[in-house]
Amino acid sequence: MTKLTDLNIASARDGLNAGDFSAAELAEAYIQAMEAGRDLNAYITESPEVALERARQSDDRRAKGDNLGAMEGIPIAMKDLFCTEGVLTTAGSHILDGFVPPYESTVSANLRSAGAVMLGKANLDEFAMGSANITSYYGNVKNPWSVNAGKDLVPGGSSGGSAAAVSGGLAMAATGTDTGGSIRQPASFCGIVGLKPTYGRCSRWGVVAFASSLDQAGPMTQTVQDAAIMLGAMAGHDPKDSTSAPIDLPDFEAAITGDVSGLTIGIPKEYKMDGMDAEIVALWDKGVEWLKSKGCTIKDISLPHTKYALATYYIVAPAEASANLARYDGVRYGLRVPGESLDDMYMNTRGEGFGDEVQRRILIGTYALSSGYYDAYYIKAQKVRTLISNDFKAAFADVDAILTPTAPSAAFGIGENQDDPVAMYLNDVFTVPTSLAGLPGISVPAGLSSAGLPLGLQLIGKAFDEGTLLNVASALEDAAAFNFKPGKEG
């Protein structure tokens, strides 16, 4: 029999249904893998007792013949940005020291009611701000593919712990959140599938907020089919989040038919940037050929405001972050650093509690929103955002999905690209426009770099059309036949 930790959601579901193993056995196998894989630092908090308890409850439901959920008995990692009742929630920050939520986020609650088994809380960049998982108060996460490279590599970010856990076999799947690429870019760096759904598809209630008009939760999985199964369990309307879309959920798994013939795929010329890595261009060309071979029509399109997306993002996201993070004041939860006056206490707590990158973004955001600069920065950025969104609307009149690279490079070494914040921000050049427009995007592992590291391709879909997106992604996955694992020859 295959090792339990080699299974994915779909194959584990089959095994559980056939009675080949129990949810408790599955949980135990992953708890052992999680302990053996501690060198990756993928988890901030391991919760083996929670996992075993939920696995036993799942086995009980099955034994009693109760209705079973879509994620019944599936062991997952929860990004430590989701509030989990009774389990430490840190957002990767010192400022949330000791914070144990008395409530459960809607997404984690949905997964729990679908039968999922939480193994622990996955590491991340502090407050999800970063593209390399090097800003966590709880230390850097290592990419499992480091073994192939012979040096420690970043897993990408901000959902780096989630990506490393799935890629390294320390979780069958994981939740991530994506504000400018934080699901897709680490998925690409770690050779897994990462789906950012349409803004409003998953509830943001109980997710530590970074930039509220951009944040969206999504699945990080080994296969496209798994992403469809997990999205169905996470998503849905939630009255507690006023931006959660009040629309019915389609059956995402059933949308994967394997037939994509007749669909039109757009190739945006603005994503072919000067000085782009030749390997990335070659992989993108391959992606075009693969989808052609599956019967898709390829069409050149233009998204003329693409080059302004990153600069727009780095006003909008820090502005919203500076407002959202105002709540960390040392009064109601988390870290308190005493001071002589109230102002003093605020300043001491926030000065000590936030790391360098978070402070940098709070300062940029505070400046962009400050009196006299608001129109020049924030309003200007929101206008450009409208233009970027209109670009996509025009393009989607003619195409069903858009194909681009996910990231401009493969995973880089821990410590590289760290001196210049703007150079680090360029990691998200292909993912940020989608986020600004609120559209769904998925990264599918598509090939290896010459150094033997995974590279992903991104597909972008129409709003609330994750079904078509997943179907095309599945065709791409099938054609790419990426079956490499870290530390092994494929």
Place this chain on the structure above:
Amino acid sequence: MSLDKDTVKQIAYLARMRVADEKLEPLAGELSSILDWIEQLQELDTDGVEPMASVSDVTLPQRKDAVTDGNCQSAVLQNAPDPEDGFYTVPKVVE
């Protein structure tokens, strides 16, 4: 757009965030380079463009103005750094 040390100190105060004096100079450099880079947006003509307020076309839902939750004082205070008699505490603010 170039920020000097004093401006960074002022922004840090607006954000109620203590920044060590020796960090002000390097931060001024980093923030200035980020703002320089953002400056590229100014080359774009956005006259008559509506600033985006929301990516979704969904209008904000309304609900009855009724109490839906409450009576959970201990849960609310559970994570407070230094609660007293059912209240949060802060340094004295009124002389």
